[in-house]
Amino acid sequence: MMLDFEDSQLPMRIAEVERDTGLAKETLRVWERRYQFPKPERDELGERLYPFTQVEQLRVIRRLLDNGFRPSKVLGKNLGQLHEMLDSINQSHLTHEQTVRCASLLKLLRLHRGAELRQALNHVFAREGLRRFIIETIAPLNKAVGDAWVRGELTIPEEHLYTEQVQNVLRHAIQNQQGVDDRPNILLTTFPDEAHQLGILMVEALCLAEGANCLSLGTRLPIADIAKYAQEGNFDVVALSFSGAYPSQVAVRDLNQFRERLDKNIELWAGGQALYRKEKRLHGIRVVSDLDHIQSLIKSWRDVRQVDTSRSVA
Amino acid sequence: MMLDFEDSQLPMRIAEVERDTGLAKETLRVWERRYQFPKPERDELGERLYPFTQVEQLRVIRRLLDNGFRPSKVLGKNLGQLHEMLDSINQSHLTHEQTVRCASLLKLLRLHRGAELRQALNHVFAREGLRRFIIETIAPLNKAVGDAWVRGELTIPEEHLYTEQVQNVLRHAIQNQQGVDDRPNILLTTFPDEAHQLGILMVEALCLAEGANCLSLGTRLPIADIAKYAQEGNFDVVALSFSGAYPSQVAVRDLNQFRERLDKNIELWAGGQALYRKEKRLHGIRVVSDLDHIQSLIKSWRDVRQVDTSRSVA
DNA sequence: TTAAATACATGTCCAGGACAAACAAGTGGA
DNA sequence: TCCACTTGTTTGTCCTGGACATGTATTTAA
Incomplete structure (x- = not known):
């Protein structure tokens, strides 16, 4: 004005x-x-x-x-x-409730109400728990923010504000979840051309919520270093994230090559938009088609190993 | 082996x-x-x-x-x-205690003891408080990690591990510090060519520790957007960070140009290695020569405005 | 000693050519 | 109907070598 x-x-x-x-x-x-x-x-x-x-x-x-x-x-x-x-x-299948919640959070963002946005996120988190919070609120919201941005309905500062607040909430949750320390030991990162942070942050939080011992090395890690670090650190699983910006062909090639390099005893899990419907071409790799899938992946890993190290005292 | x-x-x-x-x-x-x-x-x-x-x-x-x-x-x-x-x-002036502490934390890093590193950081944080923790531990440690990396004494995964853990600790602290909500209202970010995250995280935490209302928009924000957002959001201060990787000449030029664009009523604070000894060339800009300086900057802002909105109940 | 003028250093941009890898479309077989 | 292979096209990245504005150093003048 x-x-x-x-x-x-x-x-x-x-x-x-x-x-x-x-x-x-x-x-x-x-x-x-x-x-x-x-x-x-x-x-x-x-x-x-x-x-x-x-x-x-x-x-x-x-x-x-x-x-x-x-x-x-x-x-x-x-x-x-x-x-x-x-x-x-954009044919995402959201419930009515999710649509409404996304819209109201987006509105906070457009009004530059950073503190209130964070409060609202924390509120949903407290009410629904980490798992449902991430899968039913953060994930759809990420998509809504991305869509709104290309439509010109969000400015760049608004998008940054969103990322910062979500990051604060998620890392706070991650700090609080630490200490569960059961297997599998999961190493979480991305390939050198993948810079998207929120994806691995969500996965990290979800893994910790399942009581797995998940360590994130952030984004953009050289491929050779990933294999070496995973081996030396006795990790059970390497988990990699691929956003939609990663060319899917390249993702498949790089993943298969990486599977060759990586110790046979270490499982390789990979997920993200770039791997949509690529399961068939990925050999010896568990494709995480959906954040919801992580829980069952961890469960099945434990079943196979019969490592029932879960809270035996409770 | x-x-x-x-x-x-x-x-x-x-x-x-x-x-x-x-x-x-x-x-x-x-x-x-x-x-x-x-x-x-x-x-x-x-x-x-x-x-x-x-x-x-x-x-x-x-x-x-x-x-x-x-x-x-x-x-x-x-x-x-x-x-x-x-x-x-490298003629940094560290106390003996700081040198020893850096060395022991670096050792944890080289041993890939991520969890223990985080525990150690949290321990120092709890004992010394946010302000001293950042200025006397995190800042020297950042430098030590950078130096060790160019020397080849640290691998890339180790450096990433460090960044992740520090980020978790700092963002956790930031979440807990929220709610003080006094002026000045500080908008914190970086110019589009500056990607270094830890700098603004430290500043954000320090400002919140002083009871200032600090909002971070992360790194790499277009210059025009910064001015607009600061104005519309009624911010008192815009604070910008410049790592050593930012060409100092460019930093000075961009800052002076930005000062022109920015509303006269909004103060402009800038700091980081790229601005070392550039105070003379920066007109109408407060140069934060040192993290330690932030406290006094906020104090003097409050003194000048005589806005003693501080905890009147305590 | 400071200030203006000159010469040098340096990063970024341009045009237009080349080629491997990714892809699409078509073919033949189970 | 589905998969595996072949062939032609699309597409991103790399190349060379030239140009120039701006930043830095050095000299000259006040």
């Missing part, structure tokens, strides 16, 4: 677009050459200046590529068509 | 080197052209393959550049000379 036209809509340089969209500079240039999009203006030196509208469009395109579309199918389309394509994917 | 020669020492492609060292592909190529280093081998296609030793050397070079050395001074030297130069910088 003040004097802020001309705002953040300034044209961006190619390096800024790379940071914003995650598309490599080289990719942006080669798309321009091949598909005539994006078609940035040029400054007096002939360097690219991307108008805000094109960057916006690139964000949606990125999202579509992550969902399996191919460049040739999306790089001709206009923004309206792209949004239609986006809608065609 | 098993059959693992030939291990992670495999030559790396240019994209991997970029990820590992943080040096842009373009920079690596232009260095090769101008300084004949790094001089990677080539595969059958003529594509660069960097031997492990060169990557190791690049890591040290990166560290030296972050400390103000110029490429022409370091790109001719061999690994031994580079390490000498590194030593010449």
Whole structure:
């Protein structure tokens, strides 16, 4: 309501677009050459200046590529068509209650009520317990936030605020869950090109909630180091997470290669959007199709090993 | 002690080197052209393959550049000379007790005792309180871990383990400190090219410990968004963090530009290694030269405003 | 000693070519 | 109907070598 036209809509340089969209500079240039999009203006030196509208469009395109579309199918389309394509994917099956809760939490986010958002999350957590909190609230909310962002209904600061608050709540929970210390010993991380943090944080919390001894090494760990660390630390399981941004073909190749390197006695669990319907191509790897699945995976590991180390005193 | 020669020492492609060292592909190529280093081998296609030793050397070079050395001074030297130069910088003044404590915590790290490391951190935290814990333990430890890493005394998984555990401890503390809610209202974040997380986490915890209402938006926030968000949210202060990896010249330019954009009524605080001895060039900006300084900054803000909203009930 | 002017150092951008790996579509067999 | 293989196309990443603005060092003038 003040004097802020001309705002953040300034044209961006190619390096800024790379940071914003995650598309490599080289990719942006080669798309321009091949598909005539994006078609940035040029400054007096002939360097690219991307108008805000094109960057916006690139964000949606990125999202579509992550969902399996191919460049040739999306790089001709206009923004309206792209949004239609986006809608065609979003067929998530939420209960009415979940939809309502997501909407009210999103509203807090849009109003920049960080403290209240955190309180609300903690409240749901306290009422429903860690497991249901993550599966029924955080997971759908993550998706809702991502969707709202590409739609332009959320700003970047709002998205960051969300991530920070969820991270605080989850890490707090993780600290409190420590000390259960039963097997399996699970090593949790991601491959070097996967930077998504919330995924492994949710898995870490869920594993601890099952009483498993789960250690996270964060994101972006070199593959050779994962195998070595798991072996030296006597881990029973290595668990890896792949967001939708990870090219699924690459995920399958890397995982199968990694299975070869990894000690046969260590199980390999992998999950995330990039592995949707890829079970058949992954040999000797447990695919975690769903966060809900983790509980049964841990149970079945214990059954097979007959290591009933669970609270024998209770 | 098993059959693992030939291990992670495999030559790396240019994209991997970029990820590992943080040096842009373009920079690596232009260095090769101008300084004949790094001089990677080539595969059958003529594509660069960097031997492990060169990557190791690049890591040290990166560290030296972050400390103000110029490429022409370091790109001719061999690994031994580079390490000498590194030593010449590391003149940190730690007490004997701090040195001993750092060493023992580092040892836990090298032994992969994640749980014990966290326990030890929590123990120090409980005994010394949040403020002393961060300033006298976490800050020196961060530096020790960074130094050990370029020396090759720590592996990447060990460094990740450290970051994860510290993050858990700090975020746990942050959750517990919430609810003080006095002014100043501080907005905490970093510029888009700054990805270092631990810095702002420490500052966030310290501000909350002073009873200030501090909100973190994480790292890598677009500059225009920071100004807008701070204004709309009625923040008193915007605080920004700059690690040693941020080119200090760029930091100064960006900060002064940002000061222009930001509402005059909002104070701008900035700190971190990149701003060492840059106070003179920063106009209208409070330079946080030291974590210890934050306490007095908050105090003086309250004095000036005469907003003594502090615990009047206690 | 400070300040302006000059020369040098350095990172980022550009164009356009090349190629392997990923993919789509078609083919043949169980 | 399903799977395994072949073939042609799509697509991202890498290459070279040139250009230039901006940041840093050095000299010159006040």
